[in-house]
Amino acid sequence: xxxxxxxxxxxxxxxxxxxxxxxxxxxxxxxxxxxxxxxxxxxxxxxxxxxxxxxxxxxxxxxxxxxxxxxxxxxxxxxxxxxxxxxxxxxxxxxxxxxxxxxxxxxxxxxxxxxxxxxxxxxxxxxxxxxxxxxxxxxxxxxxxxxxxxxxxxxxxxxx
Numbered sequence: 001x002x003x004x005x006x007x008x009x010x011x012x013x014x015x016x017x018x019x020x021x022x023x024x025x026x027x028x029x030x031x032x033x034x035x036x037x038x039x040x041x042x043x044x045x046x047x048x049x050x051x052x053x054x055x056x057x058x059x060x061x062x063x064x065x066x067x068x069x070x071x072x073x074x075x076x077x078x079x080x081x082x083x084x085x086x087x088x089x090x091x092x093x094x095x096x097x098x099x100x101x102x103x104x105x106x107x108x109x110x111x112x113x114x115x116x117x118x119x120x121x122x123x124x125x126x127x128x129x130x131x132x133x134x135x136x137x138x139x140x141x142x143x144x145x146x147x148x149x150x151x152x153x154x155x156x157x158x159x160x
Contacts, residue, residue, distance in 0.1 A: 005049025008071035009034035016055045016063065021081035023060045028114070030082040034075050043073045091133055104136055119144035 007020075017029035036043050051069035056062065093101040093108035101108040110117045110130065127139035 002050040005047040006043070006073065006076040007053070008048055008051040008069050009075045009077050010052050010069075010071060011054050012077055013055075015058075016053045017077075017079055019055045019058065019060045019063055020053075020079060022058075024081055026081035028082065030080040032077055032079045034077055036073060037076065037078050043076065046073075048073070048076070091130055093134060105140055 012032065012034070014029065014032075017032040021027070021029045038046075048069045048071050049067060051066045051071055053063055053065040090113040092111045092114075094111060095101050095106060095108050122142070122144070124139065124142075127142045131137070131139045
């Protein structure tokens with residue numbers, strides 16, 4: 001909500017979602033989409049207060065927007081923000097809730113500088129080395145495929 005009203009998705013993009021999440025005290029956005037969150041009747045009772053947000057830098061103060069709108073509540077932004085906690089050298093292992101894995105023997109998605117890692121030429125030796133960088137003894141196993149509910153391809157399932 002912005003000033004007790006919803007935000008319309010016109011011109012909304014990843015840059016905008018990251019800036020809003022930073023403004024809310026998070027590191028970045030995990031995802032965004034648009035549509036109804038509340039039961040239709042309940043959401044329809046809330047005014048739409050922000051539209052046409054355009055962010056061209058990493059700073060919310062540089063973004064432009066309109067308090068007038070041409071939207072319906074099917075265009076309301078649903079935003080998920082997250083805090084990023086990196087391992088050594090930019091590696092991170094996150095679970096299905098996008099929380100950083102800190103316990104051994106938990107399956108997670110391997111990230112490098114907030115992007116997924118392709119499995120081309122990936123092997124047990126590489127898996128063991130990355131696990132050591134993350135503070136684990138070695139890899140228990142690894143495989144590739146989809147883990148999170150996203151369209152990310154070549155993402156690694158990774159188990160320390």
